[in-house]
Amino acid sequence: MRKHLLAVAIATELLLSSTAWGADDAGGILKEAKTVLDEAVSLEGGWTSTQDLIKESEQQLQSGAKDQALKLAKQALAEAKLSLERARELNKNWSVPKYLTK
DSSP states (O other): OHHHHHHHHHHHHHHHHHHHHOTTOHHHHHHHHHHHHHHHHHTTOOOHHHHHHHHHHHHHHHHTOHHHHHHHHHHHHHHHHHHHHHHHHHHHHOOOOHHHHO
């Protein structure tokens, strides 16, 4: 149940934040994705797949494939937000097992 609510919350946030950028602003969405991913990385929770999506979106944007760049940018932002949420949950709820600290 909690995972379902988390997924719904992130999807809603993605929709709301993406509409603020406009229909074709892949650059703005990419900037937000990088910022969110940087925060996840700082918590040791960034996903390499998100970095790959950002890189691919930037390449598509440079080549003029705006629709594909936008699609990839939105996907990168969604993944970045998921990785950040996962990193926060791990930092909050996980600790090294006692048998490993002795």
